[in-house]
Amino acid sequence: MLVAKKFFIHFPEKDAQKMGPLDFEVEEGAFCLVLGRTGSGKTTLLRAIYGLLKTSGTLRLGDIDILSWPVVMRRRFFAWIGDEQWCEPTLPVNENLDYLLPLYPDFDRDTFEKMMTEFEISPVDRAKPFCLLSA
16 A cells, blocks of 8 residues: 655745645555646656655555665656657557667566556557557
8 A cells, every 4th residue: 555644745945835744645556546736746756756856754565664765675666757758659559669668678568468458558559659559
């Protein structure tokens, strides 16, 4: 379970301004969507959990205080795909995967395959250009 209590996100470029306190729980094995209007802090929250922003308060993964972990450790448990283009939209999922795999030495192919099944992305869909998957 991921638990945040009195979790603050600090913005050094804005001096004392910060986002929080945030309190939430995500059950183990659950999928969590972060929804909100543009500028409401969705990306900021995800960047903070991933370790890209300074934070304070409590953020626990099970019994472990992940705020005390080095960022490299957090990245073993959390994935971050920013809003920049991370793949070639005209290539199929599998070709994008082959291109990106060398960049992520800890990539877990078994987990990837389970996610493809969970999200009902069939082998036929995986052969389509990536940009058509949401169509």
